[in-house]
Amino acid sequence: MFALSQDGLNKVEKELKRYEAKESAIIPALYIAQKENGGWINEEVIQHLAKVMDIPDARINEVFKFYSMFNQSKVGKYHVQVCTNISCALNGSRELAEHICKELAVKPQQMTSDGRFTVSKVECLGSCGTAPMMQINDRYYENLSPESAMNILRNLK
Amino acid sequence: METKLLTEFYHLDEFRSLGGYQKKGGYEVLKKALAMQPQQIIDEVKASGLRGRGGAGFPTGMKWGFLPKNNEPRYLLCNADEGEPGTYKDRLMMERAPHQLIEGMIISAFAIGSKKSYIYIRGEYDYPIACVETALQEAYAAGLLGKNILGSGFDHDMDVYRGAGAYICGEETGMISSLEGKKGQPKLKPPFPAVQGYLRKPSIVNNVETLAAVIPILRDGAAAYKKYGTEKSTGTKLFSLSGNVVKPGNFEVPLAYPMKDLLYGLGGGMRPGRKLKAVIPGGSSAPVLTAEEAERATLDYECLAQMGSMLGSGAVIAIDDSQCMVDMLGVLMHFYHHESCGQCTPCREGTGWLNKIVHSILEGRGRLQDIDLLVRVADNMKGRTICALSDAAALPVLPMASPTSA
Numbered sequence: 001m002f003a004l005s006q007d008g009l010n011k012v013e014k015e016l017k018r019y020e021a022k023e024s025a026i027i028p029a030l031y032i033a034q035k036e037n038g039g040w041i042n043e044e045v046i047q048h049l050a051k052v053m054d055i056p057d058a059r060i061n062e063v064f065k066f067y068s069m070f071n072q073s074k075v076g077k078y079h080v081q082v083c084t085n086i087s088c089a090l091n092g093s094r095e096l097a098e099h100i101c102k103e104l105a106v107k108p109q110q111m112t113s114d115g116r117f118t119v120s121k122v123e124c125l126g127s128c129g130t131a132p133m134m135q136i137n138d139r140y141y142e143n144l145s146p147e148s149a150m151n152i153l154r155n156l157k
Numbered sequence: 158m159e160t161k162l163l164t165e166f167y168h169l170d171e172f173r174s175l176g177g178y179q180k181k182g183g184y185e186v187l188k189k190a191l192a193m194q195p196q197q198i199i200d201e202v203k204a205s206g207l208r209g210r211g212g213a214g215f216p217t218g219m220k221w222g223f224l225p226k227n228n229e230p231r232y233l234l235c236n237a238d239e240g241e242p243g244t245y246k247d248r249l250m251m252e253r254a255p256h257q258l259i260e261g262m263i264i265s266a267f268a269i270g271s272k273k274s275y276i277y278i279r280g281e282y283d284y285p286i287a288c289v290e291t292a293l294q295e296a297y298a299a300g301l302l303g304k305n306i307l308g309s310g311f312d313h314d315m316d317v318y319r320g321a322g323a324y325i326c327g328e329e330t331g332m333i334s335s336l337e338g339k340k341g342q343p344k345l346k347p348p349f350p351a352v353q354g355y356l357r358k359p360s361i362v363n364n365v366e367t368l369a370a371v372i373p374i375l376r377d378g379a380a381a382y383k384k385y386g387t388e389k390s391t392g393t394k395l396f397s398l399s400g401n402v403v404k405p406g407n408f409e410v411p412l413a414y415p416m417k418d419l420l421y422g423l424g425g426g427m428r429p430g431r432k433l434k435a436v437i438p439g440g441s442s443a444p445v446l447t448a449e450e451a452e453r454a455t456l457d458y459e460c461l462a463q464m465g466s467m468l469g470s471g472a473v474i475a476i477d478d479s480q481c482m483v484d485m486l487g488v489l490m491h492f493y494h495h496e497s498c499g500q501c502t503p504c505r506e507g508t509g510w511l512n513k514i515v516h517s518i519l520e521g522r523g524r525l526q527d528i529d530l531l532v533r534v535a536d537n538m539k540g541r542t543i544c545a546l547s548d549a550a551a552l553p554v555l556p557m558a559s560p561t562s563a
Contacts, residue, residue: 018316020273021356023338027321031280066340066498067321069280085242086441087399087474089488123324123492124242124441125281128399128472129406138283 002044004052008036012052022055026063029053030070039079040071068122076111076118078156081135084121087128096132097121099146100153117153159423160385162373162393163366164409167253173288175295178256184301186376190264191309193375198268202371204379206391211236211327211364212440212470214458217371221269223351224359231359233266233274234336234350235368237289238320238327240279241440242492243472246395247365249407251278251285254369255292259315261368263301264375266313269361273314277332280321290317324496328544329362330354331498342500343544366395386412390457394471398424401431401477413457420451420475431477439469441489442549444556445482465556483519486553490515493550504547507538511554 004012011032015025029052033045041064050057064070071079082088082097097108101119104112111118127133130142134149141152161167171177178184190198203218224231235258239247250258258276266274278286293315296302304312318336325331326341333355335341354360370392374382383391390412396419399405403425410419420426420433427433436451437443444466446454454460461468476485494508511534514527535551542548 019318019338021337024318024336026338027335028319030321031319062340063338067280067323069322084488085492086437086485086488087243087405089485090400090474090476090480123495124240124244126239126245126248126279128243128245128397128474131399131405135281140284 002033002037002042002048004033004036004048008032009052012049016053022053023059025053026055026060027067030060030064030067034070039075039077040073074111076116078117078136078153080117080119080153081122081125082119083123083125083127083131083133083135085124087124088131088133091131093132094121096134096144096146096149100134100149103150104153116156159409160393160411161409162382162385163250163257163369164253164395164407167249172254173252173256173292175256175292175299178254183256184260186372187260187263187301188307190267190375191307191311195268195270198264198371198375201379202268202374205374205382206379206386206389207367207370207374207382208390208458209364210366210370210394210471212241212442214468217363217367220351220363221265221361223349224269224361225352228270229359230273231269231271231361232355233262233269233271234329234332234355234360234362235262235274235276235365236327236329236332236362237276237278237282237285237365238332239282239365239470240324240327241442241470241472242489243397243399243437243440243474244470245397245399246407246471248282248285249395250365250369251282252288255289256296257369257372258289258365259292259296259301261371262315263306263313264371265361265363265368266315267311271361272312275316275318275336275355277318277320277326277336279326280319286317286319293317323498324492325498325544325546328546331544332362333360340498342498343546345543387457387459389459390468394456394468396456396471396473398473398475400473400475401427401480402475403428410456413455413460416454416456416473417452419456419473424475427475427477431479433475434478434480435476435482437472437474437476437553439467440472441474441492442545442552443467443469444552445476483515487512487515487519489553490550493546497546497550501542501547503538503541504550507534507547508550510534511538511550515554 012029015028106112133142166172207217208214323341326335328343330344331341350360408423433448458468490512494512497504497508499505535554538547538551
């Protein structure tokens with residue numbers, strides 16, 4: 001069964017007191033739990049948070065399902081998100097995403113068999129003047145070419 | 158030529174820290190403001206003609222004026238959920254000048270009598286969030302936030318709230334729902350947030366750039382600010398230029414700046430051998446202009462409204478003649494379908510249908526009657542929902558689906 005570490009519990013406790021409404025801590029708590037659960041969230045995580053936060057599981061679940069940054073299935077160690085919205089699409093981002101998928105031998109939204117990469121096509125990340133771009137976990141990589149993107153991915157540990 | 162009221166020192170790395178910001182006059186306007194009467198500040202902002210820089214262009218001073226005239230607690234909420242495709246100016250502001258945002262917010266909070274504010278930043282903006290959080294710590298340590306700010310007797314606390322990936326949270330009531338720990342679904346208006354906002358308390362929601370613009374307005378006076386732009390579009394604005402131009406970037410220019418000069422001057426024009434085909438002037442929700450329209454447009458609220466589009470967030474997306482408009486429409490329809498919050502039927506179903514029809518055309522399965530169907534679905538999505546996402550999805554369909562533009 002999933003359970004937060006003591007550090008995680010302390011962090012959630014802090015978030016519960018941080019905002020005027022207790023429910024405002026749901027999003028921060030989901031972030032904390034997702035990190036501890038290896039980058040995604042499942043029913044066990046929701047049940048645990050419901051108990052820890054004393055908030056009905058359905059309330060936490062509806063928030064979890066609404067926001068795209070909470071992953072509903074396992075993702076690779078490196079979550080590669082390529083923006084394919086308009087400014088990036090005008091600069092070849094869809095071809096870039098296809099190239100990355102081909103090189104890593106994986107379909108969009110799927111994880112490589114070694115568990116290292118998940119490649120996703122995503123909506124605008126606010127990097128439109130430096131298109132095309134990708135986000136790997138929390139970091140932005142901008143002004144990419146298919147070659148430079150693959151170099152970045154190959155050099156990740 | 159840019160006119161840098163806000164961005165003058167953005168090239169300096171030290172401007173990002175409290176010390177560097179203060180060296181360039183940072184927090185001097187706050188001192189001036191704390192010696193004024195709150196109503197004087199509101200009057201000055203009203204007189205400046207400042208309009209919301211997030212997209213809707215609503216007069217800021219008038220918005221502040223909707224707050225109830227009593228001592229009820231009220232919130233100042235900064236909308237930094239920048240998600241309108243093509244827009245990346247708030248990110249620049251938070252990365253290069255987080256203290257400018259904080260100073261603008263303390264002044265605005267003092268003006269409206271708010272003791273608590275939140276900066277709602279989109280979750281993907283990991284680095285801007287870190288920049289703002291560091292700056293907040295510096296501001297607290299220097300007595301610029303917390304109790305009795307700079308000995309004025311004014312108390313104010315400020316915190317960051319991290320979003321989690323939902324375009325709709327850029328809509329002010331969607332943002333409030335999210336801040337309350339719910340799905341980011343917009344709420345019916347009225348009541349407007351100024352009357353019942355966060356936790357049903359009076360709340361003012363302003364964009365990052367709007368709050369920062371309060372600083373030059375108070376520093377130089379409303380009259381000086383109004384010298385830039387037109388009667389109804391005053392001051393300077395950051396424009397995020399993207400798409401098929403040689404030099405994309407954020408540029409601060411006076412409102413009513415010729416779009417042609419932005420595209421071909423600051424933006425370096427089209428790539429060799431390419432011609433301008435179309436421009437989306439104000440973020441993806443703004444109806445597209447033809448090259449001919451774009452080249453005679455000026456970047457102000459009135460001109461773009463007259464042309465049937467809008468200034469929006471100031472995201473100018475240039476499209477060259479190598480691109481297919483139906484393909485771009487497909488990109489946008491996929492986006493709106495993905496981002497519809499699902500609350501109102503015309504939007505939830507309509508965005509799905511628009512997306513399906515456009516993609517069936519793109520895949521070569523189009524029928525002539527699909528054009529009429531697109532127009533009919535789009536017409537049924539306009540003005541029938543709680544928020545403007547449905548309209549934003551419907552509007553680009555009409556000009557883009559017309560046979561002459563493809």
